Amino acid sequence: MLKKGDLILIGCLLAAVLIGYGGLKLLGNGDSGSQRIAVIKQGDKVIRKINLDEVQAPERMDVSSEYHQIILVEKGRIRFEEADCPDKVCVKTGWLSEKGKAAVCLPNRTIIKIEGEGEKVDGGTY
Amino acid sequence: MEGRTKRLVLMALMVAQALVLSIVESWIPVPVNIPGVKLGLANIVTLTVIIFFSFKEALTVVFIRVLLSSMFGGGPVIFLFSIAGGVLSTVVMAILYKKASKVLSIVGISIAGAIFHNIGQLIMACIVMKELSVLAYLPVLLISGIIMGCFVGIATHFFSKALIKAKILM
Numbered sequence: 001m002l003k004k005g006d007l008i009l010i011g012c013l014l015a016a017v018l019i020g021y022g023g024l025k026l027l028g029n030g031d032s033g034s035q036r037i038a039v040i041k042q043g044d045k046v047i048r049k050i051n052l053d054e055v056q057a058p059e060r061m062d063v064s065s066e067y068h069q070i071i072l073v074e075k076g077r078i079r080f081e082e083a084d085c086p087d088k089v090c091v092k093t094g095w096l097s098e099k100g101k102a103a104v105c106l107p108n109r110t111i112i113k114i115e116g117e118g119e120k121v122d123g124g125t126y
Numbered sequence: 127m128e129g130r131t132k133r134l135v136l137m138a139l140m141v142a143q144a145l146v147l148s149i150v151e152s153w154i155p156v157p158v159n160i161p162g163v164k165l166g167l168a169n170i171v172t173l174t175v176i177i178f179f180s181f182k183e184a185l186t187v188v189f190i191r192v193l194l195s196s197m198f199g200g201g202p203v204i205f206l207f208s209i210a211g212g213v214l215s216t217v218v219m220a221i222l223y224k225k226a227s228k229v230l231s232i233v234g235i236s237i238a239g240a241i242f243h244n245i246g247q248l249i250m251a252c253i254v255m256k257e258l259s260v261l262a263y264l265p266v267l268l269i270s271g272i273i274m275g276c277f278v279g280i281a282t283h284f285f286s287k288a289l290i291k292a293k294i295l296m
Contacts, residue, residue, distance in 0.1 A: 005229030
């Protein structure tokens with residue numbers, strides 16, 4: 001049933017996966033040892049930036065727009081705690097604490113990204 | 127005019143099947159929590175329509191399916207994502223079926239369709255979220271696209287065989 005082209009296609013795709021992962025690894029290791037900043041965006045607006053290493057007490061944030069949605073921040077980590085969007089991928093993503101990680105809620109257009117402090121310099125390039 | 131009526135009924139059945147498949151799909155849990163990782167069962171119907179009918183009909187079925195399924199559960203944003211993925215994958219699969227059937231089997235075409243579904247959704251995500259970092263999901267989506275594309279392709283192979291055997295389509 002399989003034809004030659006199928007195998008070539010799968011081979012090319014697997015190569016693309018490897019290159020993609022490699023590229024992401026390189027990008028992720030760009031800065032090290034700096035502080036972790038959680039950036040919360042909704043649509044194209046940055047709602048808040050939180051330095052995760054300086055969070056004193058746990059805090060809940062209501063970021064509801066199209067859907068009801070709560071973000072929970074603790075020292076060193078952040079997550080979507082609850083949401084009533086259809087797929088709840090954002091909540092299932094769980095805690096974020098490492099740099100470069102992100103949780104996305106497409107229906108509500110909310111995204112939490114963990115960035116490093118050092119990235120401010122890189123920001124000048126675009 | 128019997129042919130036209132038959133075609134209309136078959137198209138309606140295809141839409142109904144695609145809709146049911148996308149509902150059934152939402153009951154099956156996927157072990158990874160990445161937006162866009164889906165089984166894509168409704169693609170079985172899209173591919174079947176491409177094989178037995180034409181690109182135009184496939185696009186119609188996809189459009190009605192996406193419209194109805196996002197009305198049942200979803201919303202305007204979900205509709206945007208599904209339509210971007212659905213249309214792009216249908217276009218790619220129809221072109222490949224027409225031009226590259228010699229080198230690609232149904233499985234290969236289905237894999238390409240699954241991957242372009244994901245790419246369409248990612249492009250829409252970039253536009254909606256105004257955030258390029260969602261592209262980082264692409265490698266994972268490629269893997270899930272290969273796996274699910276294989277499955278959908280094999281399912282379509284048997285589905286179309288059964289349709290021919292039952293003399294419903296030829």
